[in-house]
Amino acid sequence: MDAPAPVGTLFGLTATDVGTLLAALATLAMLFALYAVMTVRDPMAKRVKALNERREQLKAGITASTGKRRASLVKKNQTTDNMRSFLSSLKVLQDDQLKDAQIRLAQAGIRSKDLAVAVIFGRMFMPIIIGGLAVILLYVVGIQPEWGPLKRFFAFAITLILAYKAPDLYIDNKVTKRSAAIRKGLPDALDLLVICAEAGLTVDAAFNRVARELGKAYPELGDEFQLTAIELSFLTERRMAFENLATRVKLDAVKGVVTTMIQTEKYGTPLASALRVLSAEFRHDRMMRAEEKAARLPAIMTVPLILFILPTLFVVILGPAACSISEAF
Structure with a gap:
């Protein structure tokens, strides 16, 4: 009687064992994905909590009559x-x-x-x-x-x-990283500020509205605008709120926006037209940076092209010819 054919194994595991392990891993991955989806957290929750604490601190600094409230x-x-x-x-x-x-x-x-x-x-x-x-x-x-x-x-x-x-x-x-994220969303924020200004909203209400609208797409920018709206409501001098925004964000573009806001507050110049000019300038600047990166791409791709693509191309093209020449000789 012939002996049964040997079953192939991998590290001592049969094909059935390997399939069972893969199925178990797939089940665990699916359960982990379901857990991650069901327990997703709002990215703005922590920022909203910090902003509320800042609001309470500003309110206490203005309205508290004793030091106990401030100390708490x-x-x-x-x-x-x-x-x-x-x-x-x-x-x-x-x-x-x-x-x-x-x-x-x-x-x-x-x-x-x-x-x-x-x-x-x-x-x-x-x-x-x-x-x-x-x-x-x-x-x-x-x-x-x-x-x-x-x-x-x-x-x-x-x-x-x-x-x-x-x-x-x-x-x-x-x-x-934070400055780059804020720079990316600043033109959209200025467009929304223009719309809010033309709709008749005040400056602090416009900042609050823009923060709510852009909080999901640009959480860093929404955080800064929300904090600026809070400081505009509670600080004794509105200029301090804009200067604090320029201090918290290391961007020349934000400093330009702050200078424009301070001038409009001081001289009463139209806010919407000034912000529209700034928005167009920032969009042009963003397009110029994108074109600059695209112009650098050929020079960056030269080294990978020489090291990885050209040798493979030579092997594919010259390989059959080299084999034929070696067989002929």
């Missing part, structure tokens, strides 16, 4: 308070440095001013901590025994520099 709205962070006390005891916490860090955090979309103390604390102590670990790993443990003294020194120096610049690099990256 200003949340203290024990960790940052300890950092502030420690840095103040060392005489290294300067007001200009703290203000600059707060502005950078605001441009990155981080509203908490207490984190500026954490940034300065990180600049000071991250090089000490990470540099100490680098010394232990390089000179005590000897993770790279083949490295000479010069390589070890350069590795230690690069580690110190990166540890010192890490907070600034992180904040700069967030500022760049």
Whole structure:
């Protein structure tokens, strides 16, 4: 009697086992997709909460008669308070440095001013901590025994520099991404502001309306416009609200819009016509940047074309001819 034919296996698993595992993975993926769809969160929920807190702070600063109401709205962070006390005891916490860090955090979309103390604390102590670990790993443990003294020194120096610049690099990256997102939606926001101004809405109502309309498509821009509308309603000087917007957004275009808004508030010039000119200018600028990127594309594609496409093309074209020549000889 002939023996049964051997069944093919993969890592000791038969075809039935592999099919069962794939079906189980597909089921888990489907369940995860359903969970992700059913538990989707509103991206504006966190921003709305922060804006409401800012509204309450401004309201308390204007209407509160006692300091108890203000103190209940200003949340203290024990960790940052300890950092502030420690840095103040060392005489290294300067007001200009703290203000600059707060502005950078605001441009990155981080509203908490207490984190500026954490940034300065990180600049000071991250090089000490990470540099100490680098010394232990390089000179005590000897993770790279083949490295000479010069390589070890350069590795230690690069580690110190990166540890010192890490907070600034992180904040700069967030500022760049946020500024690019705001720049992308600014022409549409100005068009909506023009429509609102021509419809007879006030400036703060127009900013509030634009923030609601563009909050889903451009959440960063909607966040800034909503905060500006809140400050326009509560601050004693409307000019301060526009200047705060220019401070929070690191864009020359936003500074131009703020200058226009301040001039219209001061001299009574038509707001709709000025915003329409700015919107057309920003759209032209966006088109010019797109054309500039398109013009750089041939030069960027030259290296991949030479390295990946041309060798394959030569093989396809010259391969049959080379085979025929080798057979002939």
